[in-house]
Structure formats: C-alpha cells, structure tokens
Amino acid sequence: xxxxxxxxxxxxxxxxxxxxxxxxxxxxxxxxxxxxxxxxxxxxxxxxxxxxxxxxxxxxxxxxxxxxxxxxxxxxxxxxxxxxxxxxxxxxxxxxxxxxxxxxxxxxxxxxxxxxxxxxxxxxxxxxxxxxxxxxxxxxxxxxxxxxxxxxxxxxxxxxxxxxxxxxxxxxxxxxxxxxxxxxxxxxxxxxxxxxxxxxxxxxxxxxxxxxxxxxxxxxxxxxxxxxxxxxxxxxxxxxxxxxxxxxxxxxxxxxxxxxxxxxxxxxxxxxxxxxxxxxxxxxxxxxxxxxxxxxxxxxxxxxxxxxxxxxx
Amino acid sequence: xxxxxxxxxxxxxxxxxxxxxxxxxxxxxxxxxxxxxxxxxxxxxxxxxxxxxxxxxxxxxxxxxxxxxxxxxxxxxxxxxxxxxxxxxxxxxxxxxxxxxxxxxxxxxxxxxxxxxxxxxxxxxxxxxxxxxxxxxxxxxxxxxxxxxxxxxxxxxxxxxxxxxxxxxxxxxxxxxxxxxxxxxxxxxxxxxxxxxxxxxxxxxxxxxxxxxxxxxxxxxxxxxxxxxxxxxxxxxxxxxxxxxxxxxxxxxxxxxxxxxxxxxxxxxxxxxxxxxxxxxxxxxxxxxxxxxxxxxxxxxxxxxxxxxxxxxxxxxxxxxxxxxxxxxxxxxxxxxxxxxxxxxxxxxxxxxxxxxxxxxxxxxxxxxxxxxxxxxxxxxxxxxxxxxxxxxxxxxxxxxxxxxxxxxxxxxxxxxxxxxxxxxxxxxxxxxxxxxxx
Numbered sequence: 066x067x068x069x070x071x072x073x074x075x076x077x078x079x080x081x082x083x084x085x086x087x088x089x090x091x092x093x094x095x096x097x098x099x100x101x102x103x104x105x106x107x108x109x110x111x112x113x114x115x116x117x118x119x120x121x122x123x124x125x126x127x128x129x130x131x132x133x134x135x136x137x138x139x140x141x142x143x144x145x146x147x148x149x150x151x152x153x154x155x156x157x158x159x160x161x162x163x164x165x166x167x168x169x170x171x172x173x174x175x176x177x178x179x180x181x182x183x184x185x186x187x188x189x190x191x192x193x194x195x196x197x198x199x200x201x202x203x204x205x206x207x208x209x210x211x212x213x214x215x216x217x218x219x220x221x222x223x224x225x226x227x228x229x230x231x232x233x234x235x236x237x238x239x240x241x242x243x244x245x246x247x248x249x250x251x252x253x254x255x256x257x258x259x260x261x262x263x264x265x266x267x268x269x270x271x272x273x274x275x276x277x278x279x280x281x282x283x284x285x286x287x288x289x290x291x292x293x294x295x296x297x298x299x300x301x302x303x304x305x306x307x308x309x310x311x312x313x314x315x316x317x318x319x320x321x322x323x324x325x326x327x328x329x330x331x332x333x334x335x336x337x338x339x340x341x342x343x344x345x346x347x348x349x350x351x352x353x354x355x356x357x358x359x360x361x362x363x364x365x366x367x368x369x370x371x372x373x374x375x376x377x378x
Numbered sequence: 379x380x381x382x383x384x385x386x387x388x389x390x391x392x393x394x395x396x397x398x399x400x401x402x403x404x405x406x407x408x409x410x411x412x413x414x415x416x417x418x419x420x421x422x423x424x425x426x427x428x429x430x431x432x433x434x435x436x437x438x439x440x441x442x443x444x445x446x447x448x449x450x451x452x453x454x455x456x457x458x459x460x461x462x463x464x465x466x467x468x469x470x471x472x473x474x475x476x477x478x479x480x481x482x483x484x485x486x487x488x489x490x491x492x493x494x495x496x497x498x499x500x501x502x503x504x505x506x507x508x509x510x511x512x513x514x515x516x517x518x519x520x521x522x523x524x525x526x527x528x529x530x531x532x533x534x535x536x537x538x539x540x541x542x543x544x545x546x547x548x549x550x551x552x553x554x555x556x557x558x559x560x561x562x563x564x565x566x567x568x569x570x571x572x573x574x575x576x577x578x579x580x581x582x583x584x585x586x587x588x589x590x591x592x593x594x595x596x597x598x599x600x601x602x603x604x605x606x607x608x609x610x611x612x613x614x615x616x617x618x619x620x621x622x623x624x625x626x627x628x629x630x631x632x633x634x635x636x637x638x639x640x641x642x643x644x645x646x647x648x649x650x651x652x653x654x655x656x657x658x659x660x661x662x663x664x665x666x667x668x669x670x671x672x673x674x675x676x677x678x679x680x681x682x683x684x685x686x687x688x689x690x691x692x693x694x695x696x697x698x699x700x701x702x703x704x705x706x707x708x709x710x711x712x713x714x715x716x717x718x719x720x721x722x723x724x725x726x727x728x729x730x731x732x733x734x735x736x737x738x739x740x741x742x743x744x745x746x747x748x749x750x751x752x753x754x755x756x757x758x759x760x761x762x763x764x765x766x767x768x769x770x771x772x773x774x775x776x777x778x779x780x781x782x783x784x785x786x787x788x789x790x791x792x793x794x795x796x797x798x799x800x801x802x803x804x805x806x807x808x809x810x811x812x813x814x815x816x817x
Contacts, residue, residue: 161707183708203592204592
C-alpha cells in the first residue's frame with residue numbers, strides 16, 4: 066500500500082485560520098456562533114489591541130470588506146487594505162510574494178478575497194499567520210455562511226429539520242457551497258432550485274441529502290428559509306438561458322412567497338438586483354432579513370478575528 | 379535510426395548473466411543470458427550457453443532483463459525552456475527510469491516544425507544519454523492551420539507529427555494530416571481535447587471540481603475528438619492515428635471501435651491516469667494538475683481493463699517538467715503537467731502488477747514492443763539477435779521510496795514524492811553502454 070498523498074510536503078495552516086466550512090469541526094462552528102452572540106460592535110472590546118490585520122482584496126467587495134474592517138477596529142486592531150489595483154499585484158507580484166511581503170511588514174493575520182478558488186489555501190500553506198478566507202472564486206465564503214447561520218438562529222429555534230430553499234445560480238456561488246456544508250451538518254434540509262445551467266445535477270453531490278428541483282414552487286412549498294442569489298448577468302452571455310425566462314420562472318415575488326411557511330424568512334448574500342431575482346416588494350417586505358444579514362456580519366467577523374488571534378474568550 | 383549517443387558507443391562487449399529475460403516480442407519469459415557487442419544484441423541463449431566472449435559481465439541474478447523501455451511522450455523543453463528541463467537532464471531522468479528511448483514533443487519555444495529543429499534535437503551537443511526520437515509539429519507553429527512539411531521532417535528523423543498541448547480541431551486539417559501521414563507511413567498523434575469546451579478549466583468535471591469551485595473538463599471534451607479522429611482514420615486508407623494520453627472510458631470505446639474495424643489506431647496511457655483520481659487533488663495540490671486531468675474512478679477502471687486486455691498499446695509518461703514558480707501559484711493559474719520518467723516502472727509494478735494482477739510480461743510489452751510498433755522504431759523493443767543493444771534491467775521486488783529532491787530531472791513537480799514503491803530499475807543500457815546503474 067502506498068501512502069504518498071499524506072507524505073507530500075505541505076504545511077498546515079496556522080491556528081485560527083478559516084479557509085472554509087467544509088473542514089471545520091462542528092464544535093468550532095458552534096463556538097464561533099456562540100462567540101458572535103457575545104460580540105457587539107457598539108461596545109468595543111480591545112481584545113486585539115495593536116494587532117495588525119491586512120485586508121487583501123483581489124476582487125470588489127462592499128459588505129465583506131467593510132464589515133471585516135469594522136469588526137477588526139471594534140476589537141482594537143489596526144487594519145490595512147491592500148487591493149490588486151494600486152499595489153504591486155498590478156506589477157505582477159505573485160500571490161505568495163504578496164503574502165511574504167505582508168508578513169514581513171508585520172501582519173498578524175490576513176483576510177483575503179480572491180477570484181481563484183484555493184488562493185487562501187495556498188497562502189495558508191506558506192505563511193505562519195492565520196489566513197481568513199473572505200471568498201475564493203466559486204469555492205467557499207465561510208464568514209458569509211457563519212453570519213447566515215447566526216441570522217437564521219435569531220429567527221428559528223434550531224437548524225434541525227429546517228426546510229431551506231436556495232434559489233438561483235448555484236454553480237457559481239461560493240456562498241451556497243459554504244451554506245450547504247454548514248446547514249446540512251446541523252440537520253437542515255436543503256433544496257437547490259434553478260435551471261440546469263445554474264444547478265447542474267452534480268450539485269447534489271456536494272453534501273449528503275441535498276435535493277434539486279427545477280420548479281420554484283416545489284422548492285418553496287413548506288420552506289422555513291429562502292435564500293436567493295444574485296443572478297450574474299455577465300455570466301448569461303453565451304448561455305441558452307434568457308433573462309426574461311429566468312424572471313418568469315424563478316423570480317421571488319410576493320405571490321410565490323406565500324407558498325412558503327408563513328413565518329419563512331427571505332435571505333440574500335447581496336448585492337441584490339431588484340426586479341431580477343426578487344421584486345422590491347419582497348426585498349423590503351416583512352419576511353426579508355437581508356439587511357439583518359449585513360448587520361450580523363460585523364459580530365460574526367469579530368468572532369472570526371478574535372478566534373484567529375487566539376482571543377476567543 | 380541511430381541516436382547521437384549510440385553512434386559513439388564504447389566498443390566493449392557486455393554479457394548480462396543470470397537474469398530472467400522477458401521479451402514479449404520474441405515470446406521469451408525464461409532465464410537467459412544476453413551478449414551485447416558493437417551496439418547490437420549478439421547472442422541470447424539459455425544460462426551459460428552463450429558462446430561468444432565478453433569484455434565485461436553484468437550479474438543479473440534475481441533481476442528481470444528486458445528490451446530497453448520506450449517512452450512515446452516526453453517534454454524535454456528544449457529548445458527554449460531550459461529552465462524547466464534540458465535534453466541532458468531529461469534523458470538522465472529517462473535513464474534512471476529505465477527508458478532507453480524517448481520521443482520528444484514539439485511544443486517548445488520555438489515549436490519544432492522544421493527539419494532544422496528536428497536535426498538540432500538529435501545533435502550530439504544536446505548531451506542526450508538515451509535515444510531521442512523527435513516528434514515534429516503537425517501544423518506550422520502548431521497553430522492548427524497549415525500543415526508542416528511531413529516528408530522533410532521525417533527525413534530529418536521525426537518519427538511522428540503532433541500539435542501536442544493543443545488538438546488539431548479543424549476537421550479538414552485533421553483529414554489532411556492523416557492523408558499526408560498515410561502517404562508517408564507517418565503516425566499523427568492527437569492531443570484529444572475539444573478546447574471549445576474546456577476554456578478556463580483546470581481539472582476533471584465531476585463532484586470534486588464542483589466541491590472545489592473549479593471549472594471542469596468534461597470527459598466528452600476528450601471522447602468527442604477521439605470519436606471523430608477514429609472515424610477519419612477508418613475513412614482514410616493506410617492512415618495512422620495515435621491517441622496521446624488517453625484518459626476516459628468513452629475515448630477507449632472509440633479506440634476499440636477503430637481497432638475492430640482494422641483501422642491503424644493506437645493509444646497510450648500514462649501512469650498517473652492508471653494510478654490517481656480527480657479527488658486526489660486534495661486541497662488544490664498543483665502537482666496533481668495535468669492535461670488531460672485525473673479522471674473519475676469509472677474512467678480509471680476502464681483504463682485498467684484496457685491495459686490488461688490489450689486495447690492500450692503503450693504506457694507513456696507525458697513527462698512534463700515545470701519550474702516551482704509555475705506550480706506554487708493559484709491552482710487555476712498553475713501550469714498543467716507533472717514529471718514521470720523516474721516513477722513509471724515503479725507505478726506499473728506497484729499498481730498494475732501487484733495490485734491489479736496484470737502479468738509482468740504484459741507490463742514489459744507496454745514499455746517495449748508496444749511503443750516500438752506505434753512509431754515503427756525498427757530493431758528496438760525486442761532483444762532479438764541483431765537488434766540495438768538497448769536493455770532495461772530491473773528488480774520487480776525491490777522496495778524503495780521515491781524522493782523528488784533526488785530526481786535527475788531539473789524540475790520537481792511530481793505527485794509521487796515520498797511514495798513507497800515495489801519494483802526498481804537497476805541498470806539501463808543504451809547501445810551496449812550502461813548509462814544508468816542503481817547507486
């Protein structure tokens with residue numbers, strides 16, 4: 066028997082790194098959610114005083130970037146934003162060299178968003194400081210899944226037995242991958258809903274128990290939680306799918322929302338496009354917790370950063 | 379077709395004594411002694427029955443003595459990319475892996491699309507320690523449009539043509555290449571990938587690519603091209619199609635169809651495709667990224683069956699060295715390819731022979747007469763009297779651990795670093811001269 070796969074020289078990520086939900090233990094997830102409940106950006110705690118956190122963003126971001134920054138500052142940390150434009154990345158510096166540089170200037174942790182799946186993993190293999198994945202390509206977005214879980218638990222007693230419908234462009238969605246890993250782990254029943262272009266059959270293999278439906282009505286019936294995804298217009302190019310067809314078949318309207326449980330909540334990782342994946346009526350309606358999610362991003366990311374730097378008390 | 383090195387071989391004669399000869403072409407699987415003289419096989423006889431005398435003896439007791447191994451598919455990166463590999467370092471790695479002949483791919487910088495470059499590759503100054511048989515580009519600069527001068531390339535020593543690294547997509551161009559190849563009895567080697575379906579893909583399409591958020595190459599992207607090519611090969615009399623690094627079950631079906639119809643269709647399979655699966659990329663390990671990608675368990679199973687039943691003609695490494703800076707990057711940006719010359723026999727013995735019970739005779743066939751026939755390498759692939767004195771001697775029971783850091787290749791991009799193997803090359807003899815001996 067050969068055991069090559071384990072012997073290949075690879076360093077473990079530094080303690081406190083958060084690369085994805087998939088390989089996180091249940092107790093770590095629960096610990097982070099518990100810690101997040103104790104975090105309050107309005108009552109800053111200087112847990113991370115004088116810690117230097119670099120926000121390394123290779124992709125555009127509003128919510129994730131600002132909430133990581135506010136979370137870090139609420140804990141007393143110093144933050145620096147490095148973006149691909151206006152940095153040496155533009156001059157062709159490699160991801161690893163950028164990492165080594167940031168380490169050398171004294172970063173205690175790096176929060177990274179990158180268009181390539183696995184970029185945070187590469188960095189974590191070569192750096193001795195925690196690396197936090199703020200979204201890598203189509204792979205994972207663990208802090209979003211944690212804040213979504215945090216939000217759900219504010220409205221529902223537990224995940225066990227919850228019916229969750231995720232509607233839209235599953236294939237390109239890192240948020241969905243992270244959410245599926247997290248929520249099914251604790252007993253939620255997830256239905257992925259969309260046309261085959263966005264929800265290929267292989268999607269169901271991600272975690273055990275996933276269901277796929279092409280009919281939004283079927284996905285919505287009896288749902289406790291509805292997660293909508295942005296329809297990425299730029300990715301429709303070349304696909305057979307037409308925007309109007311998608312809207313007709315999958316748009317979340319007030320009428321369709323009635324198919325779900327009466328106390329169902331509507332979630333969306335943002336940015337939302339009103340009139341496309343959902344109507345303004347639904348986005349602003351009483352069941353929408355979309356703004357709530359953004360709000361919960363701050364305490365969740367405070368918990369992630371506190372854990373990263375060993376201050377998870 | 380003598381290579382540079384075998385022309386200046388030493389005049390000594392060498393008696394390989396006490397070994398067990400496996401020579402599938404000659405149907406030999408028995409204890410035999412082999413006498414090499416003047417770069418040729420002078421005699422092969424039962425133990426102690428060789429009549430001629432020898433200047434030197436090689437004690438092969440407990441070892442398998444086989445015709446020199448032939449690798450139909452290597453990238454030695456010269457001209458132009460000698461930071462990855464050179465002909466000298468690549469052939470040293472080949473020798474350490476038991477290969478006495480390697481066929482080099484033309485996707486270098488510049489592309490090997492002229493007779494001058496073919497001659498350059500074979501020049502003694504390149505420092506090759508094993509025979510180098512260039513495969514030339516099928517189209518100018520491998521752009522897939524105008525065909526190269528096959529006749530001139532063949533005269534200069536090219537044994538086949540290909541645009542490897544890319545496919546010949548256009549139907550008419552492929553038809554024309556097979557036609558011209560048929561006139562010259564020259565095989566056309568196809569890298570079967572419908573690149574219209576694989577843009578920005580970095581691994582096999584399946585549950586693993588979905589989980590990792592990577593765009594996947596479908597099995598159909600390979601099989602569609604093999605389907606078409608086999609159809610063309612059946613239509614064009616005397617044409618010779620060789621499918622490079624075949625990796626999918628569906629592509630094998632097409633090859634079987636061609637063979638049943640008596641078309642001159644051959645194919646090769648790599649050690650990594652019969653060993654690894656797509657899921658082995660783990661957490662974005664770029665040493666598991668190559669093209670074609672590691673496939674599903676179903677595909678690997680089909681390949682194992684085809685290796686055993688004779689559908690596959692040769693094991694070829696697709697040795698593709700890359701520098702560290704080309705691999706220690708984001709998975710999607712990393713170069714495709716892994717080294718393979720030094721681990722091929724060990725993987726064949728460990729996986730095919732010991733795990734899947736494929737007989738050693740069949741494995742030797744896949745490394746010797748199989749590939750020799752694919753490209754018509756005359757007087758090679760067998761230890762028949764008068765053939766070139768290319769011999770591979772190995773210990774099928776020796777346990778060892780492969781260490782990438784000790785590789786003779788200039789590059790280190792192997793997924794097999796630290797793997798424990800059974801079966802090791804003990805000596806490699808090219809033109810009667812020992813070019814590698816186990817340290």
